[in-house]
Amino acid sequence: MLGLAITLLIGFFLRLTGLNWDQGMHLHPDERMLIMVSDKIHFFTNLNPNFFNYGSLPIYLLSGLNQIVNSLFPTTLSSYDSMLYIGRALSLLADMLVIFTVHKLSWKLFKNRQISILAPLLYALSFFPIQNSHFFIVDTFLNLFLLLTLYAILRFVERESRTRVALIAFFFAAALTIKITAVIFIPFIGAVILFQKRKSLGNGAVTLVIFTIELLLFSFILMPFAFLDWQKFIADVSLQIKLASDPYVFPYTLQYVGTIPYIYYVKNIFLWGLGPVTSVLSIIGCIAIILELKSKYLKRKLKTQHLLLLVFLAFYAFYFVSLGRSAVKFMRYMLPLYPFLSILAAYGLMKLSIIWKKGVIIVFVVAAFLWTLTFSSMFTKEHTRISASNWILKNIPTNSVIAVEHWDDRLPIYHSEQYRFEELQLYNQPDNKAKWEILNRQLERTDYMVIASNRLYVPLQKLDNCAQYKACYPITSQYYKKLLGGQSNFKLIKEFVVQPELRILKWSLQISDQSADESFTVYDHPKILIFQNVSKDKSGL
Structure with a gap:
């Protein structure tokens, strides 16, 4: 238990550090929306969120906890702004429960003390779960309740009972009411129940009906x-x-046009979410488990423990195959895979330790820890939008005209009334002469331009071929290439960027993550570019 306690302490520290990463400025759009909806809920007079893009359970949790806090401590702690911290605390708690559940699940699967400590430790050290536990978003809660659903399924496979069916129904209902994505598991759960009841399909049908009613x-x-x-x-x-089937539905999903199903997710998990160290271990672990199961099957030595492993592998394979082909590929959609990958990595590391002795465990764990410290360092630095806002207020004269891009945050994020703004509607279609006549007139009136992230200039530059893409931006693509290449009338005068950095005494290592999925950088460390119109006639291009 000491190993688990240390793991939980490490996980808690990594998730608590920088929890106020945006200094309470609500810089995550999904957080803003969930908190706005939660703020309208009041038990028990108004429970209709009138919003179902996400499930209601996280909204009710935040609103209910907020009311409890308000009744116990009737202060500003229950205000809209302070709900941000309550929400993030809930996310932190949810991910801490994931760490604990990974421990329980890995013990159930392997009955191996070493794996049951390494698996939660490797999950606790995975940066993407750490990053997402800093946000009040539904995916952290979905991750927890899908994991609990799987744990309940495995208990049912071990020993059937009505209570265990009810537990599956409860945890799965929680997952469904967090994010409707969980609905893909209905046939999987049904298949498991029928398989367990295969000796009596009548009993299986009754159990399915009971499960459905409870669900x-x-x-x-x-x-x-x-x-x-x-x-x-x-x-x-x-x-x-x-949205999941068409990247052209919303402007902010154009980034996924042309991305390769499955491969795009795997690349981002390997390079950024899990990191190369744990990713390699998970591949080794997956191969080792499959080979062991194959060996046991050929020798006719499959036991209940091996059946649990098969269900475990099938559960996550089903998830990845079902969602990996989606047209829209936000990294957070694969957050539920991280407990699975961490358990595989722990198994792989255990196998390596048999070959290369116990010291290999220390080497890999330290490497994973250093990788995570490199990325977690970003939470110890000032948010780029706050730094940029302070610089603008100090260096750009009052009443200047600042051009900003639509579908992105306007900078400065405070005291913006000191300036006049031109909103550049660059996503607009068609991308033709008429559109650019309007934009050029705006640019002529502009003194400074602030690009608050890579949200527009990355996807719009690649969508330049109208024969290839349903929505194309040939003129806008050229505009960005000239702007970013220093060939326009706007000169880059300031850049704000926070990169993952590892510092050891006077030595430091920086990693550029600008090639990662946009959602990996755009919330907590977007790259900010500030340009000045240096032409005498101020013509845009």
């Missing part, structure tokens, strides 16, 4: 207005399904 009941309790306001629920969910 609907728990779902109604946790998200009642999905049933009571079903038309709004269906409309919102349908839009989200459309």
